[in-house]
Amino acid sequence: REMGLPVTVAERAGAPLVGALGGVVGAVAADLQLENGVDLRTHVTVTALEGDSAGRVRAVHLSDESVVETDVVVVSLGSVRNTEWLTGSGLGSGPRGIACDAGCRAFDFRGIVTDDVFVAGDVARSPHALFGYQFLSLEHWGNAVAQAETAAHNMICRGADRRPHLWMPAFWSSMFGVNIKSVGVPPMGEELMITQGSLAERRFAGVYGYKGRIVAAVTFDNTRWLEFYQAQIERGAPFPVEFPTMDRRPENRQPVPAGFPDPSLPTHGPMVTLSGYSPADQQLVFHPARH
Ligand SMILES: Cc1cc2nc3c(=O)[nH]c(=O)nc-3n(C[C@H](O)[C@H](O)[C@H](O)COP(=O)(O)OP(=O)(O)OC[C@H]3O[C@@H](n4cnc5c(N)ncnc54)[C@H](O)[C@@H]3O)c2cc1C
Secondary structure, three states: OOOOOOOEEEEOOOOOOHHHHOHHHHHHHHHHHHHOOOEEEEOOOEEEEEEOOOOOEEEEEEOOOOEEEOOOOOOOOOOOOOOHHHOOOOEOEEOOEEEEOOOOEEEEOOOOEEEEEEOOOOOEEEEEHHHOOEEEOOOOHHHHHHHHHHHHHHHOOOHHHOOOOOOOOEEEEEEOOEEEEEEEOHHHOOEEEEEEEEOOOOEEEEEEEEOOEEEEEEEEOOHHHHHHHHHHHHOOOEOOOOOOOOOOOOOOOOOEEOOOOOOOOOOOOOOOEEEEEEOOOOEEEEOOOOO
16 A cells, blocks of 8 residues: 555455454554555455466455455465374374474374474474463464474483473564554453553553453554563463553553454365466366365
8 A cells, every 4th residue: 555556455354453463453453454545345255366368367256246356466364384294193283283392392193292203483383381271383483493492402301401492472563654563362362451552542552361361462553561561471460450550541441352253263264266267288277166
């Protein structure tokens, strides 16, 4: 949009960022996009990409039966781990990664920890004591390096000398000049409390709570609060939060439902159909929708 180009965003949820930050914060991101001229289509999925005789994309078909004419498509649907080569290895691996203990030792498919197979980086899924021992993986370059160091250390140490890979999930993004940062695991949060600033100003800090504890925080143009909330998460501080701040306190500072989608719903819809003319073999390319 900043280049003056028309942009359409097709989003399956009710707003952008709902899966990562929940519906309350997602609504702020939606407003930001609409205000900047994005043609935001929510509650729709892409059902087909249509090409022309030169093999170039020309249109996108959406699940509400609308058609968007376009010549560039950016697909951003998340990642799938390359674990297929481990099929039959006996390890506890799948598209979401390889399960391992906090010391990077892989689990076998029975859930028993191995002593000679170690996992690090994007492909690793390990339980985290701060987040209910959920198996989590982190897609950060810095995490891959730190986890590899722990794996290497544990490979050459025995028993009590081994150490866990301790990390704090975090991400940052930027949307139309607004700096968006998060620490902890927001999707674990049942409730969200805006602790500094306000949603209306799009400058705020919000804290996510789960079973009476702080599990995550998000900031929009308010980065300086993140370190503070990271320390709160690490010490398992109580939620709702109640402490004096130097900032103006938002009115009606009450927790509200964070608005995450039902985790029991599928995260992936049917595959997209591609149609068009392939210049390589001069055949019509048509892949039927697969699940
Ligand atoms: C578009 C994009 C932007 C990103 N931006 C950032 C960023 O700004 N900051 C940040 O911190 N992180 C960023 N990341 C994430 C970061 O790149 C990853 O977290 C990091 O590269 C993970 O390192 P890794 O070693 O675990 O995996 P990878 O870097 O993915 O390395 C895995 C390697 O294993 C190889 N491989 C796969 N199967 C086999 C096999 N059977 N045998 C041998 N080799 C195999 C692959 O070819 C690959 O080279 C970004 C990722 C993407 C995709």
